[in-house]
Amino acid sequence: MPQHAKGPRLYRRKDTGIYIIRDTGRGDQSTGTRDCREAETALARYLAERDRPRGPATPDQMTVSEVLVIYGTERAPKVKDPQRIAYAIQALVPFWGELPVSAIRDATVGHYTTARNRAPGTIRKELGVLKAALRYCADKGYLVNPPTVELPEKPEAKDRWLTRSEFARLLWAAWRNPKAKHLARFMLVAAYTGSRKSVILNLRFMPNTYGGWVDTDRGILHRRGEGQAETKKRTPKAPIPRQLLAHLRRWERNGARYVVEIEGNRVGSIKTAWKTATDAADFNDVTPHTLRHTAITWAMQHGAKPADVCSYFGLSLETLQRVYWHHHPDFQESVLRAMEAKL
Structure with missing residues (x-):
């Protein structure tokens, strides 16, 4: 029985510890990093570039990682604080990366909030980047009819200070x-x-x-x-x-x-x-x-x-x-x- 292709995946080299991307029939591609989270971001970028549609895509034809990569490579370098976007994308990719844009619903946003297990303010900032990325892809003609991302309520400002x-x-x-x-x-x-x-x-x-x-x-x-x-x-x-x-x-x-x-x-x-x-x-x-x-x-x-x-x-x-x-x-x-x- 013929073996099924495993698809794009990360592999850590034993000699250098650097992660590489393996994709059946395409050869290995180095991520240039030993950090697992950075490697996952590189894998998401690879998937987005490899599978990016040539014309406007519907939400079920485009993955969330593609949306984030487009936003991260095209929009982030033009803002005053690109690191803020980079940190949010690194947090979003592990959960959302391979899901289609059509999977963005209130229920999955709730699952992300639970899985992320961070302060409400942090979750709000990360989802805000996802919302902005969807809007950007729609404005630039990459995506049609993107779903709406409902952001959590803005938390009350903390009043904790030290005597x-x-x-x-x-x-x-x-x-x-x-x-x-x-x-x-x-x-x-x-x-x-x-x-x-x-x-x-x-x-x-x-x-x-x-x-x-x-x-x-x-x-x-x-x-x-x-x-x-x-x-x-x-x-x-x-x-x-x-x-x-x-x-x-x-x-x-x-x-x-x-x-x-x-x-x-x-x-x-x-x-x-x-x-x-x-x-x-x-x-x-x-x-x-x-x-x-x-x-x-x-x-x-x-x-x-x-x-x-x-x-x-x-x-x-x-x-x-x-x-x-x-x-x-x-x-x-x-x-x-x-x-x-x-x-």
């Missing part, structure tokens, strides 16, 4: 761990500047095109690299508080190249160190982004002007009013005075 004593406890948990000194540096920068994790991990002590840098002579934080375009997550320049500036100058004198580094090398992830520190401090409800909430909350509690807060942290006035305004000492003060006044 001074809580922050000190978490900072001490990081500092006393010999393998997490870099996390203590990250925490200090985050608490004093409210910068996002990705910004802090890319900070250097000299101008560059990859990420931001700190000017310790003038005391200015540059959150973006030279020539980098601004995105929706604004990254404005800001003065560095004197307490943090003293630390930064000391680190620079000691030969540091990156603000957060291990043995002279940039730190790409703080996931493990963060988990260790939060476990030691007995905090199971805080994330690195909590430090941004903390910095903004402290600024509001100390009476900073709303316009200055928005400018310093790269925050919209709408977000400040919705999430942080109640922390300000002037919150509804005029109404309170009016209600307490004698008639």
Whole structure:
């Protein structure tokens, strides 16, 4: 009995560990990576390019991976933050990849949400990319009558922030761990500047095109690299508080190249160190982004002007009013005075 072709599949070479794509009758094709998720993305791209229809396709003639590959290769390079699209596609492909577009229904979206097992906000962002990819393929004539992707409700903004004593406890948990000194540096920068994790991990002590840098002579934080375009997550320049500036100058004198580094090398992830520190401090409800909430909350509690807060942290006035305004000492003060006044 003749054997059935196995179809396109991934195979990991034993000698190099690099994944290759095997497709009966077409020869092997290297993915160029040892990372399983990157290899799966490469396989999805291969399938989309191999089977892409020549004319407009109906939802049952086109796979979701084809839609995502078209969007990722044609649209993503033209946006200001292509990494956001890339991360979403990497998350979407394992579940949706080989399914036809016609399989996108409320039920399968629900199955994806369960299988993904991530925060509602994360699921909403990923499905938002899928929705945008379908719309793009329809607009460009690749796809006709795409289904609608119903996004989950936008979650309420988190109001978790750390008190001074809580922050000190978490900072001490990081500092006393010999393998997490870099996390203590990250925490200090985050608490004093409210910068996002990705910004802090890319900070250097000299101008560059990859990420931001700190000017310790003038005391200015540059959150973006030279020539980098601004995105929706604004990254404005800001003065560095004197307490943090003293630390930064000391680190620079000691030969540091990156603000957060291990043995002279940039730190790409703080996931493990963060988990260790939060476990030691007995905090199971805080994330690195909590430090941004903390910095903004402290600024509001100390009476900073709303316009200055928005400018310093790269925050919209709408977000400040919705999430942080109640922390300000002037919150509804005029109404309170009016209600307490004698008639």
